[in-house]
Ligand SMILES: Nc1nc2c(ncn2[C@@H]2O[C@H](COP(=O)(O)OP(=O)(O)OP(=O)(O)O)[C@@H](O)[C@H]2O)c(=O)[nH]1
């Protein structure tokens with residue numbers, strides 16, 4: 001029994017229209033009690049005009065969309081009430097529905113119902129949220145591909161291939177009398193793993209890129225005081241975000257800004273200039289700079305091209321060496337410096353730095369239109385599947401028994417199912433019987 005849930009589907013602000021959404025087994029029953037028309041005999045998707053009524057008092061005139069399950073987003077009978085866009089009207093409609101038997105939905109519960117009724121898999125469910133939270137049109141495009149099931153389609157062949165070999169092993173063990181079945185020997189296992197690993201590597205690589213398109217990259221601007229870090233931040237953002245002065249030690253705390261560079265969001269962190277300081281506040285700022293360096297995806301060390309590199313610069317270069325930083329010479333106002341990457345925040349000549357960051361991110365045109373796994377959960381599980389497959393191969397090469405090897409293959413299979421949110425439906429015997437006529 002799926003209780004009827006209700007929630008506001010649009011933003012809780014004044015607008016022309018708002019939508020209150022309901023879903024559940026007795027939704028038509030619930031809504032019929034507070035709507036001027038009876039929905040109980042509805043057989044197919046219907047649009048109705050009428051009023052929501054509470055204790056004989058009209059709450060609002062509405063247009064009501066009634067969806068007969070399974071032809072609805074959740075797969076259940078559902079209703080969307082299009083009402084006037086007033087937070088008060090919405091609140092009263094929701095209260096009226098609750099009074100008549102609905103309950104308030106929890107976060108994501110409509111999507112979770114869709115998932116439970118197999119309307120979408122877990123990758124698609126995550127994509128709903130990602131589409132809503134996309135901040136660039138490029139990220140939205142990728143997330144829509146996931147929502148359409150294109151990303152899940154990339155995973156399913158892996159699932160099938162691992163299930164094939166697992167089934168073969170099981171059948172070999174359980175039904176040795178079947179002579180017409182292919183033998184699941186160690187060579188066969190190595191062959192399947194060798195076939196799958198490059199595919200997984202491609203998916204992981206594409207996935208990291210899609211994750212960047214979805215989430216952006218963290219870029220830390222670091223250097224000694226007065227080299228122009230804050231000026232660079234402002235130039236990249238095209239606004240006066242951070243305070244700039246000629247006093248060394250101006251920036252005390254980390255200043256954050258976000259810029260969309262050709263479809264990738266740069267989360268920029270301007271930091272306090274790093275130097276030995278007696279000043280208590282400045283010292284805390286410098287500690288924060290160091291923390292920001294650790295957390296960044298890309299570290300940019302800023303040097304001042306108008307003066308010689310000194311010991312402070314050298315110390316920072318040494319400190320950041322392990323982060324493979326982009327080193328940029330600022331204050332090259334006359335473009336005279338041929339010392340590597342040169343820019344002038346003052347003159348807004350920052351293209352070389354932007355290009356270097358783009359190169360480091362390493363996205364090509366294809367990355368923006370290719371369906372791909374795109375979050376840490378999905379990619380973590382795929383890496384886990386890869387490890388399990390490599391363990392199976394290793395065991396096979398070390399001549400362990402086939403049933404032991406199948407344990408690792410089974411782990412890989414489970415990880416793939418978890419990506420799709422199907423691990424609870426795990427039933428290998430079904431896979432076996434769907435492939436072989438062993439039940440005949
Ligand atoms: N000529 C020239 N001056 C610049 C350039 N960029 C910054 N400056 C100047 O350098 C001084 C320091 O700039 P900031 O951006 O505050 O330097 P910072 O690295 O953030 O300094 P701290 O916050 O103290 O660590 C200011 O007077 C800026 O106007 C540039 O490209 N050319």
Ligand SMILES: [Mg+2]
Nearest residue numbers: 229230250251
């Ligand atoms: Mg600064």
